[in-house]
Amino acid sequence: MWSMAFRNLYRDRRRTIATVIAVAAGLFAVLLFLGYIRFVESSLASVVIYRDANAHVQVYRKDGPEQLAASPAQYSLNSEEQALIHKISADLPHFQRASNQLAGVGVVQANNESAVFLARGIDPEFERALQEQSPFAATPPPEDGLLLTTQLQDLLGYPQKGTDLQLFSASYANRINAIEAPLLGDFSTGIEAIEDKGLKAPLTLLQSLYDTDAVSRVVIQLDNREHSAQFREQLAAELERQAPGRFEVTTWDHPQIGQLYTSFMGFFNMVFAFTGIVVFTIALTTIQHTVAMNVADRIREIGMLRSLGFGRKRIAGLFVRESVLTTVAAAVVATILAYLTIFTLALTGVETQLPRISEPAPLALQLPPLWALAAIVCVGAGITLGALMTARKRVGGEVRPGRRSVPLTHLLAASASVVLAVTLLPMQPQAMEPQVAEDAATPSEEVMRQWLREADLARGGWGSYQWKLRIHTKDPAGATDTNYDIAVRDGRALAMTTAPRRYRGEKILIASRAMWYAKPGLRKPVSISPQQRLVGEAANGDIASTQYARDYTPEYLGTEALDGTPCYKLKLTAATNSATYESIIYYLDRDSLLGVKAEFLTASGMPLKIAQFEYGNAVLVEGEEQPFVSRMKIVNANFPERYSVLEYAQVSPANPPESLFTVDTLMTL
Amino acid sequence: MNLVEFESVTKQYRLGEVEVTALNNVNFTVQKGDFVAITGPSGSGKTTMLNLIGCLDSATSGEIRVAGQPVSQLNDRELDILRSRTYGIIFQNFNLVPVLSALENVMLPLYLHPLSKAEMRNRAQAALAAVNLTRFAGFRPDQLSGGQRQRVAVARALVTEPKLILADEPTASLDTASALSLVELMKQLNTERKVTFVFSTHDQRLLQHVKRVVELRDGRLTDSAAGAPVKEGATQKADESEVA
Ligand SMILES: Nc1ncnc2c1ncn2[C@@H]1O[C@H](COP(=O)(O)OP(=O)(O)OP(=O)(O)O)[C@@H](O)[C@H]1O
Ligand SMILES: [Mg+2]
Numbered sequence: 001m002w003s004m005a006f007r008n009l010y011r012d013r014r015r016t017i018a019t020v021i022a023v024a025a026g027l028f029a030v031l032l033f034l035g036y037i038r039f040v041e042s043s044l045a046s047v048v049i050y051r052d053a054n055a056h057v058q059v060y061r062k063d064g065p066e067q068l069a070a071s072p073a074q075y076s077l078n079s080e081e082q083a084l085i086h087k088i089s090a091d092l093p094h095f096q097r098a099s100n101q102l103a104g105v106g107v108v109q110a111n112n113e114s115a116v117f118l119a120r121g122i123d124p125e126f127e128r129a130l131q132e133q134s135p136f137a138a139t140p141p142p143e144d145g146l147l148l149t150t151q152l153q154d155l156l157g158y159p160q161k162g163t164d165l166q167l168f169s170a171s172y173a174n175r176i177n178a179i180e181a182p183l184l185g186d187f188s189t190g191i192e193a194i195e196d197k198g199l200k201a202p203l204t205l206l207q208s209l210y211d212t213d214a215v216s217r218v219v220i221q222l223d224n225r226e227h228s229a230q231f232r233e234q235l236a237a238e239l240e241r242q243a244p245g246r247f248e249v250t251t252w253d254h255p256q257i258g259q260l261y262t263s264f265m266g267f268f269n270m271v272f273a274f275t276g277i278v279v280f281t282i283a284l285t286t287i288q289h290t291v292a293m294n295v296a297d298r299i300r301e302i303g304m305l306r307s308l309g310f311g312r313k314r315i316a317g318l319f320v321r322e323s324v325l326t327t328v329a330a331a332v333v334a335t336i337l338a339y340l341t342i343f344t345l346a347l348t349g350v351e352t353q354l355p356r357i358s359e360p361a362p363l364a365l366q367l368p369p370l371w372a373l374a375a376i377v378c379v380g381a382g383i384t385l386g387a388l389m390t391a392r393k394r395v396g397g398e399v400r401p402g403r404r405s406v407p408l409t410h411l412l413a414a415s416a417s418v419v420l421a422v423t424l425l426p427m428q429p430q431a432m433e434p435q436v437a438e439d440a441a442t443p444s445e446e447v448m449r450q451w452l453r454e455a456d457l458a459r460g461g462w463g464s465y466q467w468k469l470r471i472h473t474k475d476p477a478g479a480t481d482t483n484y485d486i487a488v489r490d491g492r493a494l495a496m497t498t499a500p501r502r503y504r505g506e507k508i509l510i511a512s513r514a515m516w517y518a519k520p521g522l523r524k525p526v527s528i529s530p531q532q533r534l535v536g537e538a539a540n541g542d543i544a545s546t547q548y549a550r551d552y553t554p555e556y557l558g559t560e561a562l563d564g565t566p567c568y569k570l571k572l573t574a575a576t577n578s579a580t581y582e583s584i585i586y587y588l589d590r591d592s593l594l595g596v597k598a599e600f601l602t603a604s605g606m607p608l609k610i611a612q613f614e615y616g617n618a619v620l621v622e623g624e625e626q627p628f629v630s631r632m633k634i635v636n637a638n639f640p641e642r643y644s645v646l647e648y649a650q651v652s653p654a655n656p657p658e659s660l661f662t663v664d665t666l667m668t669l
Numbered sequence: 670m671n672l673v674e675f676e677s678v679t680k681q682y683r684l685g686e687v688e689v690t691a692l693n694n695v696n697f698t699v700q701k702g703d704f705v706a707i708t709g710p711s712g713s714g715k716t717t718m719l720n721l722i723g724c725l726d727s728a729t730s731g732e733i734r735v736a737g738q739p740v741s742q743l744n745d746r747e748l749d750i751l752r753s754r755t756y757g758i759i760f761q762n763f764n765l766v767p768v769l770s771a772l773e774n775v776m777l778p779l780y781l782h783p784l785s786k787a788e789m790r791n792r793a794q795a796a797l798a799a800v801n802l803t804r805f806a807g808f809r810p811d812q813l814s815g816g817q818r819q820r821v822a823v824a825r826a827l828v829t830e831p832k833l834i835l836a837d838e839p840t841a842s843l844d845t846a847s848a849l850s851l852v853e854l855m856k857q858l859n860t861e862r863k864v865t866f867v868f869s870t871h872d873q874r875l876l877q878h879v880k881r882v883v884e885l886r887d888g889r890l891t892d893s894a895a896g897a898p899v900k901e902g903a904t905q906k907a908d909e910s911e912v913a
Contacts, residue, residue, distance in 0.1 A: 001780070007768035304764040307725050308778045308825075309753025311746065 001314075005321035012297070019290045020330045026283035027334035027379060030276055034375050035342055035365030037272050041265060042366055043135070043354050045225060048258040050134035052190055053101070053120075053127050055219035056228045057235060058257060059085045060248045065256040068216055072104055073172035073477040076214035081246070085218045088238050094227040099126035100215040102206045106169025108152070108199060109526055110159035110183070115152060117167065117199040118189075121206030121215075130221060136361060138187070142202055145184035149198035159183055166526045167199075168517060171211035173480050174473055175503070175535040178517055178526045179209045190260055228252060280379055283330075287323050287383050288390040294319060295394040302395055316391035323387035324380070331376045342367060442556050448570060452549035454593040455586075458615055459546040459629045460651075464489045465619065467651040468498075469543065473536025475642040482535050484543070487654065491547050492661040508540060511661050514578075515540055518666050525666050530580040536644035537609055537634040541580025543646075548572060548586065548595075551579040559590065562597055566590045581608070594627060599637070607637035617651045671734070672833055672865060673699040673722050678731035680717050680888075691717040693888040694731070699833065699867055704859045706876060707869040709885035715869035716837050718885065722867060723756050723835045724748055736832070753781040757826025759836035759868070763818040765810040765825075772797065772806040775824045782829065796824040799862075800854060816847030823854065827864065836868035840875060852878050 009016045048054050060068070064075045077085070077100075086098050102121035107114050127141035139147055146165055148156075159165065161183055168178035181201065189198035207213060222231055228251040236249040255262045295302065305315050342365040351360040443451075456462060469484040483499040497506040509516040509525070516525040530541025552572035560569045567587040574582050585599040598611045616630030628651045636642040659665050675697040682689045691714045699705060699722070707715050720726040721733060724740050733740050735755060743751060757778075765774045775793040784792070797803055800820040810818055819839060826834045836855075840848035852875050858864045876882055884891040 004766070004769060004773075011768060300762075300764060301766060304758075304760065304766075305777075306749075307723060307752065307756075307758050309749050309751075309756075309781050311749045 001318060002321055002325075005318055006325055008294075008318070008322050009325060012294070015290060015293065016326060019286055019326050020333065022286040023283045023327055023330035023383070024333040024337070026279040026286075027331055027376060028337050029279050030375055030379060031334055031338035031367060031372055032341060032365065033272060033275055034371060035338065035367035037268050038366040038368070038371065039364055040268055040354060041261075043361055044261045044264055045252065045258075046133075046135055047190055047354075048261045049225060049252045050130045051136050051138045052260075053122050053130050053219070054252050054257050055099070055130065055221040056225055056252050057089075057220040057222065057232050058250045058252075058254070059089075059218045059220070059235070059239070060216070060250065062246060062248045064217065064248055065250060065254060068103060069105075071476075072210070072216065073174070073212070073214070074475075076102075076172065076212070076216055077218065078214050081243075082215060082218055084242065085239070085247070088242070089218075089220050089235055092231060092234050092238075094222045094224065094231055096221045096223055097126065097129060098218055098220045099123045100203060101217050101219055102203055102210070102214075103216045104169060104206060104210055106167050106209065107528075107532070108148070108156065109166040109168075110163060111157040112527070113156045114527065115155040116197055117148075117152060118194050118197040119167070119199040119201055119206055119209075121201050121203040123203045126221075136359065139185050142184045142200060144202065144205075145182040146205075147185050147187040147200040148183060149188055149195050150186050151196035152198055153183070153186070155196060161185065164523065166522065166524070167209050168526050168528065169209055170533045171209075172214060172477065173211060174475060174477070174533070175211075175480065175482060176506075176508075176517060176528070176533065176540070177209060177211050178519060178522060179205065180522055180524075181205055225252070280382055283379065284383050284386040287326065287387050290326070291319050291323055291387050291390045292394055294322065295391065312392070312395050316388065316395045319391035319395070320384060320388045323391075324384055327380045327383050331380060335372055335376070338367060338372070341365075445554060448554040448556060449549050451568065451588055451593050452552070452554060452570075452572075452586075455588055455595040456546050456549050458594050458627050459613070460486075460488050460493075460648075461546040461548070462490065463621060464654055464656060465628075465651060466654040466656065467617075468649045469495070470647045470649070471535045471538055471644055472647070473538070473644040475536060475639075480535070486543070487656040487660060489656050489658070489661060491550070493543065494656070494660055495543050507666055508534070508543065509661065509663065509666050510540075510543070511663065514663075516663055516666055523667075525663055530578060537636050537642060538644045538646060539580050542611075542632070542634065548584070551576050552584065554586075557585070560587065562587055565596065567596055592627065610635050610637055617648060619651050619653055621653060670701065670737070671698045672701055672703075672736060673697075673867075674732075674734040674737075675721070676732045676734075678721065678728045678733060680714075680721060680726070681729045690888050692721070692728075695888075695890055697883065697890065699865065701832070701865055702859070702863050703865050703867070704856065704880045705867045706879040706882045707867065707885060708871055708876060708882055710871065713885040714888040715871075715885055717888075719835050719837050719867065719869055722833075723758060724752055753778065753829065755832050757829060757831035757834040759819070759822045759826050759834065759839045761838040761841045763810070763815075763822045763842070765818060765821060767810050770807050770809055771802060771813065771821045771824075774810070774821055775828050778825060778829045792828055793824070796828040797821070799827060799858065800824045814847075815843050816851065819843060819847070819851055820854065823851070823858075827858065831864075833865045833867060836866065838869050838871075840870060840872055845874065848872065848875065849878075 049056060061075045061077055067075045082100055089095055089098050100123065104119050106117055106119065108117045122141060124141035124143050131138050131140070153159065163183055164180045165183050166178055166180050168176065171177040187198065187200050189195050203215070220231070222228060232249050232251050236247070239247045239249065250257060252258050253261055302315055306312070345363050345365060350363045352363040354361050453462070460467070466485070466487045469486050471482045471484070473480050481499070482497060482503065484495045485498055487494045493510040495508040497503040506519045507517070509518070510530070515528045515530055517528045518525040528540055530539060532540050534540045534543055551574065553575045555571040555573065557569040557571050560567055568590055570586045570588065572584040572586050581600040582603040583601045583605070585601065586595055587597040588594065589596050594615050595613050597613070599607055600609045600611065602608050611632055611634045613629055614631040615627040617628035618625050619628050628648070630648050632646040634644045634646070675695050678692055678695045679690065680692040682691055695718070707718055709715055717726070721728055724735065727741065735751060740748070740751070766777065769777065772790070772793050775796050776789045779789040779792060794803070794806065797806055800823050802817060802820055802824065805813060805817060810821070813821065819842070840851055843851060855866055855868070856878060859866055870876070
């Protein structure tokens, strides 16, 4: 039967050739597209694995991939855990090398410009080893300095290569810290969303910024990415055995890590499926049409075969065999053409732009024979099934040699419909601002500002004082204490760290509108903002110099009793950008006009922190005793287990010199 | 015993509104060893009758029995099997598969029998030998003359050793000499191998060589045909084969 089918192909050569060409063209398209997808796939994979230095397998603290950005300290790995991971992974098959990595955020400054950065600290030696395997050129890892994306450099006004940049951020112990390091060059994060924040630093340098020996994750390079999943399983099982519930092991294609890979492959696979279906439909229709035409042409022969006793299925089988042979011929042609094309492309060195990878890459389509075979078998099987259905349908019917007429074959129109889902963004009805009832008792703005001035006075906002401040901070990572000497003069303040010992010499200067941070080892003071975290829940602006009367516009919200104390309730809105908070709901004791409670809100009105004040201190000002703040407790509004307590002691009037409050003298103190 | 029996068989074709009665109340039998020619003018129902005998079509009314079995009770598959076991068929225009050689054409019906390739080949060669075409085994139909092609068709019909060979105007596409030699061949096979033949023809020259002639007119058997004038020989032959 096969040889008969084969010989039948020669009966109408033009039809056979046309069919072979049509199917081959379809298969060729599928094969090339498959090769392209595989090329993109492997390119993206090697970008994620090698160029972006994620390696193959990553070990985090449990839930680390999701939580690290929000709580880096809490979800980091300590040195003991690092050692355990290194030891276990090194004993598993396919292991090549492992390395620690640290991720963190902060602010980088240069040329008086500052910008937020997202940094990755990588061991340069490890990164170099990875880069050797990468098909994409990458900047050599920074040995003793920083690489910044060009977008981030742009935000900083393109500082010269070699100039020192200042990085500052909260340490893992939740206190402000800063370092200096030279800008060495550019790199790309490969992720558009964070490209304007990308910063790369040697691991140890970044660890010194966060003042920790903890790391965010340990990454492991294997000999081949095929082994990633299996390695992950083994490592996770062993880690779970030794430290149940402590670690999370991921592979490079985890959505949080290989974001670039997963999102694009999802998209590409969809496009491939769509194209595949269209091409397949065309090939199938061609074959079905050919079968129908062949049946029509050979209706006599079919009748003869049937009268010899050949069953309908058997005869249909003959036509199916013919279409199988046609498909095989087409497959051979398509495969040869596809490989020739791939070879030619490789030889001519055509370059292409890969999605979200800034540099062009040589277009090297990848079509492993097994993949090509699988694609052909899939398409071939589908076509054969279609041919079988057509043949059965056409060959069927009454047996009558040479008499029956066959209805004209219809060419099935190939139609692939794309359903475009249009997402309509319904207009969000604007929430109406609740109108505050203006009653007769509403005080004028002038009166309210006077109240605020009174309240500021008791918090060191005006006048000249000195005191000792102790900030006790508690969060799930632990508790810390930091002590400062504070000097204040008419809204300007200088804070000097006195304990712990290793932070001694740190200074924060609040000079009316600007704030500066300095510490031994930094050549220049770092400009900081009052909104930034100082320690725990305390922002820089909380430390001293509370001048709500100057920085905010008050609005009267009525009266409210707090713990039985009648209070004025004011809404303060930031009037200058040197204000520490966007807006504050401030409760003032109606009798003493002391600030009792403050709710700090974000720009959108979400509660950020809640502060409560106690006034156990007293100072003599111009012979008059006046209450002074003794305790301020700031609680995170969303995570009440995170709080800082500021304790004020030894408050006394003082007369610090003007020179104490200038940047120029900050470094010489 | 009766190989084929027609009992009041009527066959009507419906062409839109018009109804054509191709066979009208026909009673007819074929016995083992018969050599029957069906004759009659064009449109008289010869082909229709052969199709019914060969189970290629079904009667509108009446009953057809093949080897005693009513064919109306058989399903598609059983009919396929019956056809491949019982009949050899020769067509007017030979109906050879153009892409197959003479030998392969003859082998074709054997694919439906559980035989090895070698056995199939041997039997096909024997069948070709029986029609004197051994030399042409490797030729394709378009390399053969009309007479040779029809002999290939005869060999193909013979090869399964059918109980009955049906032939619809087997000589219509042949010149007189070839036609005569084909009928001679058929007669020879009938006498030497006891192969039963039923064929249609309207070629009067051939009829003198035929033992039993059945004449159709407007779908009815004429009296002379129903009377089966030349019956002795046939029964004699049938008896002989039964004894054997
Ligand atoms: N498939 C069909 N559909 C409709 N009518 C048919 C069909 N086959 C045969 N007929 C009609 O039945 C009648 C008998 O036809 P049949 O082919 O049996 O005659 P025939 O004796 O073989 O004629 P010829 O000598 O021309 O071959 C004719 O009137 C013919 O038109
Ligand atoms: Mg006829």
